[in-house]
Amino acid sequence: MKTRDGFYLRQALPALAVTVTVFLLPIGAVFLRAFSAPGELAAVVTDRYTWRLLLFTMAESGLSALCSVVLAMPFALFFSRYSFRGRRALLAMSDAAFALPAILAVLGFVICYGNNGLLNKALGLITQGRAKASILYSFKAIILAHVYLNFPVAFSLITTALSSMPDTEEKASRLLGAGEMKTFFRVTLPRIWQSVLAAFTLIFLFCFPSFLIVMTLGGNPRFYTLEAEIYRRTYTDARPASSAALALFSFAVMAVLLLVTGYGSQDRKVSRKARILEKTKGSSRIWAIVLSALIVLFIAPPMLSILYRSFFTKDGVFTLKAWKDIISGARPGAGTAFSKGIGTSMRAIINSIAIALVSSLATVKMASSIAMCSARRNSTFIPLLTMLPMAVGSVTSGLGYAFVSANLPLRNIVTAYLMVLLAHMVVTIPFAVKTLLPGARKIPVRLVLAAKTLGKDTKEAYRLVEKPLLAPYRRRAFAFSFALSLGEVNATLALGEGKVTTVPVLIYKMINQYNYQGASALAVILLAVAIAVFAIGETGETDNALS
Amino acid sequence: MKKVLSVCAVLVIAASCIFAQSVAETQEQKSLTVYAYDTFCGDWGAAGSVIPAFEEATGIKVNLVSAGAAVEVINKVRLEGSGTECDVILGITDDIADRAYDLLEAYESPYIGTIDQSLVFDAESRLIPFDWGTFAFVYDTQAEIEVPSSLMDLTDEQYKGKVILIDPRTSSVGAGLLMWTYNALGDNWESWWKTMTENALTTASGWSSGYGLFTEGEAPIVISYTTSPVYHVMWEDTTRYQALLFPEGHEITIEAAGIVKGTKHREEAEAFIDFLLTSAQVDLANANSMYPVNSTVELPAAYDYAPVPEKTFRTTEELTGKIVQMWTDAIIK
Numbered sequence: 104m105k106t107r108d109g110f111y112l113r114q115a116l117p118a119l120a121v122t123v124t125v126f127l128l129p130i131g132a133v134f135l136r137a138f139s140a141p142g143e144l145a146a147v148v149t150d151r152y153t154w155r156l157l158l159f160t161m162a163e164s165g166l167s168a169l170c171s172v173v174l175a176m177p178f179a180l181f182f183s184r185y186s187f188r189g190r191r192a193l194l195a196m197s198d199a200a201f202a203l204p205a206i207l208a209v210l211g212f213v214i215c216y217g218n219n220g221l222l223n224k225a226l227g228l229i230t231q232g233r234a235k236a237s238i239l240y241s242f243k244a245i246i247l248a249h250v251y252l253n254f255p256v257a258f259s260l261i262t263t264a265l266s267s268m269p270d271t272e273e274k275a276s277r278l279l280g281a282g283e284m285k286t287f288f289r290v291t292l293p294r295i296w297q298s299v300l301a302a303f304t305l306i307f308l309f310c311f312p313s314f315l316i317v318m319t320l321g322g323n324p325r326f327y328t329l330e331a332e333i334y335r336r337t338y339t340d341a342r343p344a345s346s347a348a349l350a351l352f353s354f355a356v357m358a359v360l361l362l363v364t365g366y367g368s369q370d371r372k373v374s375r376k377a378r379i380l381e382k383t384k385g386s387s388r389i390w391a392i393v394l395s396a397l398i399v400l401f402i403a404p405p406m407l408s409i410l411y412r413s414f415f416t417k418d419g420v421f422t423l424k425a426w427k428d429i430i431s432g433a434r435p436g437a438g439t440a441f442s443k444g445i446g447t448s449m450r451a452i453i454n455s456i457a458i459a460l461v462s463s464l465a466t467v468k469m470a471s472s473i474a475m476c477s478a479r480r481n482s483t484f485i486p487l488l489t490m491l492p493m494a495v496g497s498v499t500s501g502l503g504y505a506f507v508s509a510n511l512p513l514r515n516i517v518t519a520y521l522m523v524l525l526a527h528m529v530v531t532i533p534f535a536v537k538t539l540l541p542g543a544r545k546i547p548v549r550l551v552l553a554a555k556t557l558g559k560d561t562k563e564a565y566r567l568v569e570k571p572l573l574a575p576y577r578r579r580a581f582a583f584s585f586a587l588s589l590g591e592v593n594a595t596l597a598l599g600e601g602k603v604t605t606v607p608v609l610i611y612k613m614i615n616q617y618n619y620q621g622a623s624a625l626a627v628i629l630l631a632v633a634i635a636v637f638a639i640g641e642t643g644e645t646d647n648a649l650s
Numbered sequence: 651m652k653k654v655l656s657v658c659a660v661l662v663i664a665a666s667c668i669f670a671q672s673v674a675e676t677q678e679q680k681s682l683t684v685y686a687y688d689t690f691c692g693d694w695g696a697a698g699s700v701i702p703a704f705e706e707a708t709g710i711k712v713n714l715v716s717a718g719a720a721v722e723v724i725n726k727v728r729l730e731g732s733g734t735e736c737d738v739i740l741g742i743t744d745d746i747a748d749r750a751y752d753l754l755e756a757y758e759s760p761y762i763g764t765i766d767q768s769l770v771f772d773a774e775s776r777l778i779p780f781d782w783g784t785f786a787f788v789y790d791t792q793a794e795i796e797v798p799s800s801l802m803d804l805t806d807e808q809y810k811g812k813v814i815l816i817d818p819r820t821s822s823v824g825a826g827l828l829m830w831t832y833n834a835l836g837d838n839w840e841s842w843w844k845t846m847t848e849n850a851l852t853t854a855s856g857w858s859s860g861y862g863l864f865t866e867g868e869a870p871i872v873i874s875y876t877t878s879p880v881y882h883v884m885w886e887d888t889t890r891y892q893a894l895l896f897p898e899g900h901e902i903t904i905e906a907a908g909i910v911k912g913t914k915h916r917e918e919a920e921a922f923i924d925f926l927l928t929s930a931q932v933d934l935a936n937a938n939s940m941y942p943v944n945s946t947v948e949l950p951a952a953y954d955y956a957p958v959p960e961k962t963f964r965t966t967e968e969l970t971g972k973i974v975q976m977w978t979d980a981i982i983k
Contacts, residue, residue, distance in 0.1 A: 321852075322851060324981065343729060612688055617861055
């Protein structure tokens with residue numbers, strides 16, 4: 104039902120304006136740059152190499168999305184049918200894993216699955232050096248790392264979709280003698296098809312601008328995504344016009360994908376009847392243990408390896424050195440500490456937390472008004488508009504903001520922070536809106552109407568009725584935004600101008616200074632902060648009583 | 651109330667943020683902004699000794715910005731344009747020098763005469779050499795491999811998955827390796843790369859990430875410098891990692907610094923360059939594991955672990971640009 108009141112739109116307008124600016128600013132700058140050298144765009148489009156890059160990027164993201172979704176399916180089916188101890192915890196863990204920064208996956212993978220990684224050390228011990236698993240530095244390593252980061256997304260999305268759907272039709276199908284397989288393909292799949300497609304699209308869009316994973320785990324200079332090539336042309340080739348043209352090309356492709364899939368998967372009907380989960384017993388109890396263990400075995404090892412490595416040298420000698428360095432701010436190795444005051448690591452930790460806090464507070468504020476407005480006006484256009492920033496890769500957004508920043512009349516530490524904040528919001532706003540929208544749509548209009556008949560105006564009704572109902576979703580959106588901002592590397596690296604160093608940027612630099620132990624210690628801190636924020640975000644019951 | 655609180659919180663955070671940033675930035679004093687490659691600025695880099703010594707000797711505060719690999723350092727200055735804060739760029743190698751020339755001002759340091767004249771590559775003194783090195787493959791003696799004895803040896807099946815290369819497009823070390831193969835192998839360089847790209851464990855995007863994987867034990871052979879073992883001897887007291895001399899000859903690389911066009915701190919920048927050519931020479935040998943350009947400087951004892959090749963190559967930057975393009979066409983496209 105639509106409310107004719109302009110209240111929600113008025114509320115959302117400033118937020119929409121900021122969102123559009125935050126994203127148009129860098130894209131506009133890239134656009135201008137690409138067209139300032141007219142030949143470049145034509146050169147990029149006619150270059151066969153551009154199309155090869157596109158082909159590889161599509162293959163890499165398509166395969167990653169397909170594997171994630173297919174793998175997640177059996178888990179989602181089980182988790183949406185049975186309730187058992189640890190089910191909620193695992194779902195929460197998958198949610199948190201979604202916000203894991205790619206840099207931690209890279210670090211964890213090298214330490215855990217590398218040629219000299221913990222897995223191979225263990226294998227070597229067990230088989231006395233006979234068996235060796237060669238996992239990294241190949242195309243399959245790229246896919247594996249992408250599935251690692253995105254399996255939880257698929258698992259969480261499909262489980263949620265299934266759980267919020269009554270299972271009477273499945274029960275009927277089984278009663279009529281159709282087997283589990285037949286029931287799945289004939290009854291369940293067609294009904295959750297939209298969610299499966301949405302998960303696929305989302306993961307595809309995540310992997311499309313993949314850069315760090317492709318560059319470090321691919322192991323072959325032929326494995327390049329569009330985003331990696333944009334980075335290369337910008338920062339090592341000094342061809343800003345050419346990279347701007349390529350960035351524009353990449354944006355166009357992503358935007359088309361986003362719009363095509365976005366219109367299809369606008370899932371606006373919210374079912375009011377959820378299913379009742381069965382208790383596990385007998386064989387299903389064993390299955391619950393096996394499936395839970397599989398998820399933990401998939402997600403945990405790389406992160407536990409990072410924890411281990413932060414306390415041990417690569418030869419397995421225990422040392423607290425990395426932790427002491429963080430606290431003392433000392434620069435080990437050559438010479439004495441030259442940056443006086445608090446150390447680089449501490450500064451990065453403060454920066455990271457402060458930037459994440461400010462950007463996610465602002466994001467949630469804006470995203471809530473946008474979500475409420477979209478829900479009340481029944482708009483497809485507004486959510487789609489706010490999803491558009493997803494089509495901007497982080498390298499592109501960093502490049503755009505670097506152009507903007509180069510043209511600022513005044514450049515100092517404050518503008519550097521501002522640019523980083525804005526660049527982070529390009530990443531956080533789409534996800535915050537995505538998180539808040541279902542919550543906003545679930546709030547029945549009749550409640551607002553009831554408040555109005557009791558003499559409240561729309562504004563008060565919003566404040567007293569809708570806002571509290573939206574609160575759990577706001578917490579979730581905050582947690583997501585916080586974690587995303589916390590893990591952002593590319594744009595910060597491009598924009599910080601060496602002044603704003605955040606934890607993931609420092610991790611990136613430490614890996615490049617072959618200080619894996621220091622990088623691991625910082626990664627543990629990053630993980631700990633993200634988990635703490637997620638724990639707070641998950642405290643609210645998102646499936647509120649009204650639905 | 652809640653609103654007021656959250657506004658306050660944001661303000662406090664913003665303030666502490668800026669505060670945290672400026673703790674190190676003391677009151678108005680002579681200052682200089684230097685952009686250097688990551689390894690130089692890193693925990694093990696030369697910056698830890700060279701910069702404090704310079705600050706102490708001159709009273710000039712150095713704002714050191716770690717700007718990525720050498721190639722990226724140039725591009726950072728280029729992207730920032732006339733608004734750049736950079737006064738001195740440090741670590742530009744001779745083979746990528748042409749990418750930087752138009753960004754730099756000439757400086758005829760009074761100490762140019764102390765530089766081994768064969769190393770001076772820019773007649774206009776825009777880029778002033780401060781140290782140099784020789785590319786070589788470094789191997790891990792604890793890995794059970796047959797020690798390769800030539801570049802061509804590396805293409806052998808037994809080294810499949812055991813070598814870490816570096817991308818010539820993204821790193822000056824990669825470009826150096828490419829020119830080495832070009833100079834040493836003649837027409838065979840292309841087939842060497844075709845085989846090696848498939849055989850190598852990985853082609854890293856920069857020296858530091860490649861060397862990081864090597865010291866993590868991911869592969870026993872990596873492209874680096876003849877002087878790399880010096881670092882391990884000096885700081886880790888181990889001779890585990892050794893450089894390999896190949897009969898085909900080796901490629902030389904020269905690292906240089908230059909003053910950025912339009913700098914507002916020309917005087918401080920000159921002092922910094924002079925310092926690099928004089929007092930810093932020993933520090934550079936110690937902490938950067940590269941040969942000082944002043945050949946009269948006495949090298950630390952650990953340099954005995956850096957083998958000296960008989961035959962060496964130098965390449966002009968024009969040729970490097972051309973060959974990197976040929977490599978890209980042959981290997982990537």
